[in-house]
Amino acid sequence: MKELDAEALYRQLATQIRPQVTPATALVGIYTGGLWLAERLHAELGITQPLGAIDVSFYRDDYASKGLHAKPQRTEIPFSVDGAHVILVDDVLFTGRTTRAALNELFDFGRPGVVELAVLVDRGSRELPVAARYCAHTLAAPLPRSENLDLQRDDDGRFTLKLTQAPAAER
Amino acid sequence: MRNPQLNTHGELQHLLTLDGLPRDILTAILDTAAPFTEVAEREVKKLPLMRGKSVFNLFFENSTRTRTTFEIAAKRLSADVVNLNINTSSAAKGESLLDTVDNLCAMQADMFVVRHAASGAPMLIAQHLQQTGRDHIRVINAGDGRHAHPTQGLLDMYTIRHFKRDFTNLTVAIVGDVLHSRVARSQIAALTTLGVPEVRVIGPKTLLPTEVEKLGVRVFHDMSEGLKGVDVVMMLRLQNERMTGALLPTPQEYYKIWGLTADKLALAKPDAIVMHPGPMNRGVEIDSAVADGAQAVILPQVTFGIAVRMAVMSMLGSH
Secondary structure, eight states: OOOOOHHHHHHHHHHHHGGGOOTTEEEEEETTHHHHHHHHHHHHTTOOSOOEEEOGGGGOTTHHHHOOOSSOOOOBOOSOOTTOEEEEEEEEEOSSHHHHHHHHHHHTTOOOSEEEEEEEEEOOOOOSSOOOSEEEEEOSSOOOTTEEEEEEEOTTSOEEEEEEEOOGGGO | OOOTTBOTTSOBOOBOOSTTOOHHHHHHHHHHHHHHGGGGGSSSOOOSTTTTOEEEEEESSOOSHHHHHHHHHHHHTTOEEEEEEGGGTHHHHTOOHHHHHHHHHTTTOSEEEEEESSTTHHHHHHHHHHHTTOTTOEEEEEEETTTBOHHHHHHHHHHHHHHHSOSTTOEEEEESOOTTOHHHHHHHHHHHHTTOSEEEEEOOGGGSOTTGGGGTOEEESOHHHHHTTOSEEEEOOOOGGGOOSSOOSOHHHHHHHHOBOHHHHTTSOTTOEEEOOSOOOBTTTBOHHHHTSTTBOHHHHHHHHHHHHHHHHHHHTTO
């Protein structure tokens, strides 16, 4: 896989979303990488609805086998979900299971009008019928399962994409 | 010997007592409870974590609040809950504790929440499950005799952390009937493990266990002396139903000396919080004005109790 410029991809993602933003648009970032992206998009695109955040730990489908992940974060949806135009933001789209969990959680807050998905990178290997409406980059070939691709944020708020070996238990 | 509450990976398998539980597990439970507090504000107050699991509330001793909060916690995790008040059913007909458990296992129980007047009953059930190859069934102690009430201890720790942030600079006083109190034992174990530098117990000699100092606490038989400069006042209920023999003169006399009034509370730090596990005996261990006053955090304790129990159940329910 060639080196990915996360900052360039971020700008591309913002450019894709910008024309679709209306006063009814709300962003919801998925912890942790997706929330970083959503925070920056929220400011840059002048979104007026308050920013939402979802931690899908309590909705994961592998809870029975893997248990709770360390230190789940607080889900906060500070706008009325009913009828809203919601853009879910995640850093990397993989199996689609995180998106499924986030959708289920979102619907426990109300009935959104439209939900779209925005991701920085689509790494392939989907296991559910999930597609991103906004996607800055799709890998030419799916990444092997033994590798993790994650967004990182340095002290100055700059994004990088980091490839690491997945812990054995997650393969 | 391995702590019977932990599995071979050091993960929590049953919650029987806080005594001997490592600090990182206590902290993990408190951390996990935090996001659960938000669920109550949703349109759908439910999470799917325990969907399809059966939780049996096995209460051999009366309790409304504890049973209700366990029931709400399990239901908010989407579990199916069955409440059994055994003192009015099979036990009265002579069935033994373990026979009752075996019968409920045959009904595909996944978790038992046990309250029993005998210390050690939940441990006995956990051992029985292990010996009979039913390791997948979890046990939570909801109060056993004078021994332990771990979820109460945990929700108290959650409350203290919520209001005081850090345990390592606090002075905490536990006041009243420590002798009969499983709550006090769980509180002392948790406070000590979490690094509270000074834990005090305050009460008449007849209501403090002998050698209570060995638990790592400072003992006071003078309320005014004991409350001086404390950050947290944890009141205990005077357990009339457990009193045998003449441990006390009268409730009125007790209130005069050991009841928490505004005057006595003024000796603590100005921002001290007042806690009580409930049910309160107003005018016995606590004055109404204090119980309803600005420093009381007794109702937040109840609310946090649901989140803490959700955290415990979901941590046990997973592996």
